[in-house]
Amino acid sequence: MATPAAPAHSARAGGAWEVAAAVPDPELPMLTLADLGVLAEVEEDEGTVTAWLTPTYSGCPAVAEMAADVDARLRAAGYPSVHVRLRLDPPWSTDLISETGRRKLAEAGIAPPQPGSVGSGAVRQGVLRLGPTRHVVHCPQCGSTDTEELSRFGSTACKALWRCRSCREPFDRIKEI
Amino acid sequence: MTHATTDPTSDDDHVYLTLSEASPGPEGEARWAYGTGFADPLLGVDTALPDGVDGADLGAYCLMLGDDALILAQRLIEWCTRAPELEEEVALANLGLDLLGQARQLLTRAGQVDGSGRSEDEFAYWREEHDFRNVRLVETPNGDFAHCIARLLLFSTARHALYELLGGHPDQVLAAVAARGVKELAYHREYATAWTLRLGDGTEHSARRMQAALEALWPLLDELFTAHPVELRLGVDPAQLREPFLRALGEVIAEAGLTVPEAAPLAYVGGRAGRDGVHTEALGPLLAELQVVARAHPGANW
Structure with missing residues (x-):
């Protein structure tokens, strides 16, 4: 399988992306979900924000926690309608961990x-x-x-x-x- | 739930959102969701059934693969507090966790497409023995550590190959689970291979026990490569994986100084085996332990 592309997000969703991207990983709290490459995409459409997460491992017990944190942070940042979704394809890879994340x-x-x-x-x-x-x-x-x-x-x-x-x-x- | 949603699937009504509301503010105390991890493992994933794929067949197949993973995960966690070294105990628990994750996604998918709407928990905790569709290889008792390694070697080598095949399946969910799983199974296979070499090429005693384990499990191998009508209708023929599997396995066994067993396959019962719900006597006690808490407290959340 080809190396997945860098996380995509539309320019207009910059604000929501920044909020979701700053959520720390529950197991590696020194990293954000964006550093880890788990945050796949954030889309903002007429006030509704949809964030897609790609779980690391099939059995990762932190997925529910990550989704809850993203949901809570976006709501606290003033977005009234938030959906968190999982995206399984392409699968997560350690190649998605950013340079900052590695450091x-x-x-x-x-x-x-x-x-x-x-x-x-x-x-x-x-x-x-x-x-x-x-x-x-x-x-x-x-x-x-x-x-x-x-x-x-x-x-x-x-x-x-x-x-x-x-x-x-x-x-x-x-x-x- | 107070927030309005126009999403017809309403799949935001999840336990984790209750959790997030209970901990207001982005700087809320970090808390763990242990035991509440019953959120949909396919949350928000497009659940549409592709054209030409029969929902009942796909559901049955997801149960077969999901049950394989669930039952082997249960056998692996039985090693907790019993493994020869702490590191191996942690390793086996990790492998079990991967399999459990795959099982959750596959059982959830089964309930989406078979028309029943059953959840992963309903499948895991409320089916009877004859409704489980796992191969008999994964349910037999653990035996010694060599048995554990032999079973992992056989299962992970075969499942790795199958997941590679399923990565191209028309059902996007099954394909995604397989694409994720193939990378995990590569680690499982590597672990089992390393231990097979270490035991086979170890002392006379360790080699004897490793050989005995392979001999004991060999008759259960055939079921993994015998196509079930459901699989064939979905365009999956595991029989095509048999020869490459035997070649790869033969390489490992030879390198370990062991011998490829020649034992005949374990007989089917009236033409039926695990995929049809006909199991060995080992499955009942395993399920009793797996299901007892859920059945003692129906509908409980914790």
């Missing part, structure tokens, strides 16, 4: 995903690579690249658990999807 993640001690490396794991386009997956991952604490994966699955669906062998700190890493 904020690193500042918060979470290693950001590598852009453009989706599908670089053992399984890519039906071809199975049996060797260990190699990512050069910088420790978000000390910057060392002498890091190792402890577990592909971490505290939330989108994170893996890593450890730095230089400074000995464990850290979370957003895994590419």
Whole structure:
């Protein structure tokens, strides 16, 4: 599947977009929904605002929370009629996390995903690579690249658990999807 | 609800909006919606049925795939507090969460298109055993960790291939669920593959148990690649996935130093199996645990 285009929104919806875009992610509150690439589109039509969200993982338990926050913020900003919708196609990808989002993640001690490396794991386009997956991952604490994966699955669906062998700190890493 | 809406679908009347009203202002205290996550997992998604697709068939197929995911998710969460290491416990719970998310979307889609209007909860909590359409592979008891890995390897390799196929299905919702799911299943497959190699290429003891697990589950594999009439009417033939599946799996098994089992498929009962609601004796107790709270408190919200 082609890399999804950047989030689209019409110019006239600038105000509503700005409001929805500023909503923090419930699980990664240092990021906004726009930083995360979850906010797909905001449309304003004769006073009615419709915001589309693209959930990260199928089982992401934060979707209802995100939708509630977007709804509440838009209403508080003076939009009387708000609809929040899910958009499943194209699916969310870590490539949708913005540059700003990657920087904020690193500042918060979470290693950001590598852009453009989706599908670089053992399984890519039906071809199975049996060797260990190699990512050069910088420790978000000390910057060392002498890091190792402890577990592909971490505290939330989108994170893996890593450890730095230089400074000995464990850290979370957003895994590419 | 006080806000006016002219939207005929009225799908904004959701529990999360009640939550948002209970916490006024954008700077309201962050709160978690645990246990209230029954908001429509297809909220606002275009629900139209494409031309040429029969709603009853599509509903039945979404139940098949959704039940596979739901029942395997339930088996995976049984590993909580029982896995060999904390990291594996977290991993298995993560895999289960992905599958549960897929199940919620598929069951919701089933209720939209089969004409019944049933919700995901009605499907999950209020159907009887013979109404579940999952393959028997996902319902058999967990067994040891090697069994867990063997089942994940078989299921995730097969489902990954099927989701790739379904990404092009005319039903946009099914296609979107599959397109999302294929990326998740790639991680599941990778996890199961890594553990198969580690156990198969580990000690004599671990290799023996991994081989035994593959032998035990092999007879249940056939059902995944036997086309059901419903699937064929929807233009999906899982039989075409069998050979590529066996090639990919054979590669992993060989690399792990194990042997591809030759066990014959588990017999159908009067020509019927999981897809027709004929299950093993393991499903009943699983459903009892899955459904007991919802049935003890009908209509409750928490």
